[in-house]
Amino acid sequence: MPELPEVERAVRALRTHIEGLEIEAVRVFHPALRRRASAGALKKLHGARVAWVERRGKHQLIHLEDGRVVHVHFRMNGDWIFDSASEPLPRFARAALSFVNGSRVVLDDSRALSTIDIHPAETPVALNLGPEPLDSSLTAEALKAALSRRRTAIKVALLDQRIIAGLGNIYASESLWRAKIDPRAVAATLSLATVTRLLAAIRAVIARATGGRYTDAENARLDVYDREGKRCRRRDGTILRIVQGGRSTYFCPRCQRAGRPRVTRALPRARS
DNA sequence: GGTCGCCTGGTA
DNA sequence: TACCAGGCGACC
Numbered sequence: 001m002p003e004l005p006e007v008e009r010a011v012r013a014l015r016t017h018i019e020g021l022e023i024e025a026v027r028v029f030h031p032a033l034r035r036r037a038s039a040g041a042l043k044k045l046h047g048a049r050v051a052w053v054e055r056r057g058k059h060q061l062i063h064l065e066d067g068r069v070v071h072v073h074f075r076m077n078g079d080w081i082f083d084s085a086s087e088p089l090p091r092f093a094r095a096a097l098s099f100v101n102g103s104r105v106v107l108d109d110s111r112a113l114s115t116i117d118i119h120p121a122e123t124p125v126a127l128n129l130g131p132e133p134l135d136s137s138l139t140a141e142a143l144k145a146a147l148s149r150r151r152t153a154i155k156v157a158l159l160d161q162r163i164i165a166g167l168g169n170i171y172a173s174e175s176l177w178r179a180k181i182d183p184r185a186v187a188a189t190l191s192l193a194t195v196t197r198l199l200a201a202i203r204a205v206i207a208r209a210t211g212g213r214y215t216d217a218e219n220a221r222l223d224v225y226d227r228e229g230k231r232c233r234r235r236d237g238t239i240l241r242i243v244q245g246g247r248s249t250y251f252c253p254r255c256q257r258a259g260r261p262r263v264t265r266a267l268p269r270a271r272s
Numbered sequence: 273g274g275t276c277g278c279c280t281g282g283t284a
Numbered sequence: 285t286a287c288c289a290g291g292c293g294a295c296c
Contacts, residue, residue, distance in 0.1 A: 003290055032279075058291080075291045077281085092280090111280050113291070152273070159291085168290050225290090246275065248288085 002058050002074035004133065004166030005209035010080050011055040014062070014105070017082050021099040022049045024085075026070070030094040030112045041118045045070070057129045057165030067121025070097075072107070078114035081106040129165035133202050138164070140196040147187040147195065154190060154198075154259065155183035156245045167202065170225045171209065173250045175202040177224040177234075183242070183249045185259025194258045224250040 026045045054061040062070040085098045095107040131138040158172040179201035228241035237254030
């Protein structure tokens with residue numbers, strides 16, 4: 001269930017459940033995962049102890065005391081289920097980490113797109129991520145500079161983890177709605193004032209959702225995502241759905257006007 | 273820059 | 285039966 005807030009929630013749960021525990025075994029059940037993590041590398045995890053768990057963007061890094069890192073990405077549908085080794089595996093179990101105290105963490109992922117990689121010690125995990133949205137080093141000026149090199153639509157740029165780490169398809173739409181920016185606006189053309197508003201909106205959206213899931217109505221009421229054809233919550237407009245970069249974008253054309261691309265009127269076709 | 277494939281399920 | 289899905293890397 002992964003965007004930054006959902007991954008943060010998953011990481012917090014991991015910390016409370018497995019930090020300090022000794023690994024009994026790590027098993028992978030899905031062929032796509034077997035292709036990434038060799039049987040040998042998995043076997044060698046036996047006896048290792050979990051030192052700490054880190055989130056970077058939507059990535060989860062389980063640091064072991066010996067320096068190795070179990071690197072997990074949920075992609076679209078992944079989530080953790082915490083149970084014990086004596087229970088039957090959940091229906092969509094793709095991998096499981098079991099510990100010597102009998103507890104177990106199951107990677108539950110109906111679509112099986114999640115990834116697990118084992119990194120050897122001494123080799124830093126290179127993720128090529130931009131700043132976290134809540135990082136104080138991320139100023140509007142810095143964000144504008146990062147966007148200034150992109151001729152792509154702002155919505156697509158927001159999904160580029162090298163610009164901001166952690167935003168996904170839902171909260172990108174939500175942030176643009178909140179900042180009243182047209183998702184089709186060319187990233188490089190946004191003014192500093194507009195980018196300032198955008199950054200504040202991103203932070204508000206992330207902060208509102210953190211600790212919960214978008215499906216938790218309490219934590220993350222969505223203003224535009226998946227509301228095609230419904231009335232805009234802000235004013236008298238109808239939410240549209242368009243496709244950008246192969247993904248759905250939802251927006252209100254009446255109130256999201258900042259950066260709207262100018263429509264150049266086509267010249268009348270000359271008769272020949 | 274845009275499109276496709278990875279996988280498999282839920283839903284209209 | 286079709287389409288859609290919170291991600292991302294490979295490809296043109």
